[in-house]
Amino acid sequence: MNILAIGAHPDDIEIQCAGTLAMYVMQGHQVFMAVATNGNMGNYDTLPDELARIRESEFREACEVIGATPIWMGYPDELLENTIQNRLVFVDMMRSVNPDLVITHGANDYHPDHRITYQLVWDALPLTSIAHIHTEHPPTNRQVTLYLMDNTGGIDFLPTEFVDITETIEIKKAALAKHASQLHIFMDLMEVDLLDVVDTVGKFRGYQAGCKYAEGFTKVEAWYRGLSKRLLPESGIASTFDYKTRSN
Known part of the structure; x- marks a missing residue:
């Protein structure tokens, strides 16, 4: 499968779903990480142009740790807008990947760039398969399932599916x-x-999921997006507690 994670800033994807992306890579899938903004307003001690260069380099190094292909979109930090022009840029970016699954921020996340990234993804995704909407890349041949990744700190987010990332938590932290x-x-x-x-947060989601470390997701339920099979990766580690080995 082709897996596309879309974050608003460099480091958002690593914080929220890098363990899952690393699982996909380990299982032989193609993983792409797209970042909408350049993060140039993220530090008080570095000028914006220099910080944008630093953060792009950091992002590419993090993708290398995970084994993902980086996509750098380069919008100005803190100023992302949901415009028709930007929507078409997102359409073309997603067409370039032809994903089976897209992961992005939730609509109620704390940062406006996160929320607008979600809206751009949600609004652009149905357009990727429309033949007469012309962009540089050709239309995709399917409707794509969309998953929302956790919020920072796990605040006001109720996962409907979990991925056991016990095997990949150290990769996640190394990428971050x-x-x-x-x-x-x-x-x-x-x-x-x-x-x-x-x-x-990984331990907390693990408690919920019945494993040591986990990441939580919510599938966006919409007509013609449902599936009869699971797309999130299964772990090689048992996710249920073995009561026979429990100490008394």
Whole structure:
């Protein structure tokens, strides 16, 4: 399968679903990671043009850790808009991948760039298969299933499906660690350790899912998007508790 994850900023995908993407790669699927904005407003101690270069480099290094193909869209940070022109850019980007599955932010996420990325994806996705909407790449030949990834901190997000990422949690953290510019800014400004955030949320979702570490997702339910099979990856590690080995 072709798997496409779309985030608003460099590091969003790594925080929310890198463990799942790494599972897809391990199972032989093609994974693409697209970032809408260049993240150039993300630090107080680096000028925007320089920060955009840094964050693109960090993103590409993170994709290499996961084994994903990077797609850098380069919109200005904090100023993403849901316009017809931008919608068509998203259409063409998705057509270039021809995905079986798309993963993006939820509609109620905390950041406007996250919410607008969701809206652009949701509005563009049905257009990818329309023959008379012309972009650089040809139309896809199917309607694509859309999944929403967790919110930062797991706030106000109720997963309907889980992926056991116990096998890939260290890959997830190694990919996130490539975003050094953001690790230090979160610690400096908010005393937040992003690596600890993904570890803690991963454990919490794991408690919900019946495994050590998990990532949570919600499938967008819409007509003609339903499937009779699971598209999210299955883990090689048992996801249920073995009561026979429980200590008394």
